[in-house]
Amino acid sequence: MKIVAIIPARYASTRFPGKPLARLVDRPMIQHVYERVLKSPVISKAVVATDSEDIARCVEGFGGQVLMTSPEHRCGTERIAEAAGLLRLADQDIVVNIQGDQPLLAPPVIEELVKPLLLNGDLPMSTVATLFRREEEVFDPNRVKVVVDRQGRAIYFSRSPIPYFRPPGTKPRYLRHIGIYAYRRWALEEFVSLAEGELEAAEKLEQLRALENGWPLAVVITRYECPEVDTPEDLAYVEGLLKETTPTQ
16 A cells, blocks of 8 residues: 655645745745655655646756646645546555645654554545644634544534633633645545535635535644745745754755
8 A cells, every 4th residue: 555645736826826936945845845745754655746837847856756737626635636546546545635835844744644544444534633832823714723523533624713612611722724634545536526515615625525525534633733834924934933943054
């Protein structure tokens, strides 16, 4: 069984056009992501899936592997499904979907992500969450929240703060969803064939499609933060963190 990481990357982004090529410290963001993925010992292969010639040239320029995919895809999951087909992966192979806007991805998180699928052959997909470090982010709609049941399965994802806290009582823990996923190849193919649901359309959160169709979705709680870059302001924040952790020459 193979565990393959596919990084979907598109140039046209509403909030941040050209985001994968934005430079962080000394190299483009997509290179940071790619190199961190390859540091995970569970990954047998990593590729970038894109419809942008500029992104493809960038990836090839730093020695990465790239697959050109259709410009008609509505989301990154459709793009990685096409890429998984081009790679001729087997039904039980695991496809790891790593977003191209996570330059601080901690490689151990990938091993944590795939573990539920390795332990349970019937589980279709898994994802990751972490505790919020900054309380103000709980109210940021760009930071997705998740609640889980006692078996570690997702109950709901939302851009709003969930669960709602009504004092008096014990303040709940707030979990921030980290937008990486592991799918079995067969589950990935089935997922992209499902129609968009009412909740997904309302929240603009694709993972709700799995819950609306009754899929068990394992959520691994990690200690790593892995901040994403959604806006140019996020880029400045992440660059500051990179500078703090990058040794000076």
